[in-house]
Amino acid sequence: KAGVTQTPRYLIKTRGQQVTLSCSPISGHRSVSWYQQTPGQGLQFLFEYFSETQRNKGNFPGRFSGRQFSNSRSEMNVSTLELGDSALYLCASSPSGGRIDEQYFGPGTRLTVT
């Protein structure tokens, strides 16, 4: 079974631009979560989608948004990029997002904002 894939793997953007990251979950998984990882803040939860609905959201500004398509693929968008948005963005999928579900992570997208 193919793992979680994320595209692109690396991205360089300029402050003020917007960016869209993509995540394809493991086949059959319906829950997709996004995390931001930075050296200072560590791993922080952004949001979780299940069946095209956002079920949970972390404490991030409205510039961070996401969506999920009917095939469970998910995208996250960051508008008006700031230098502090430079991070590794990790996507994780699980069958249903339940408490005991393991989350399988993708390789991440490393975003650099200059």
Next chain:
Amino acid sequence: AQKITQTQPGMFVQEKEAVTLDCTYDTSDPSYGLFWYKQPSSGEMIFLIYQGSYDQQNATEGRYSLNFQKARKSANLVISASQLGDSAMYFCAMREGWGAGTALIFGKGTTLSVSS
């Protein structure tokens, strides 16, 4: 207050030795799950082991075992017979409650270095 605390920023061990990575957690929810992930320098998070709050026995997965002490709120990862490929960052994480869609809360991580 931090929900997941990993007090060891870095650990060093020789090949074939066992190593324990510490993790303490804080929650008032009786239902929770504890996870350990490994993150090599490539960046991908690799699931290692899971322990549920109601599980009576400590979880084991191959060379990995979880030393779960509920009263002390501790969930230490034990790696037996370390290998060079175990060198990576290790994260302890928790998910609270029965609700679906709840987030994984991660600790700051411990860097493990295995030498020959």
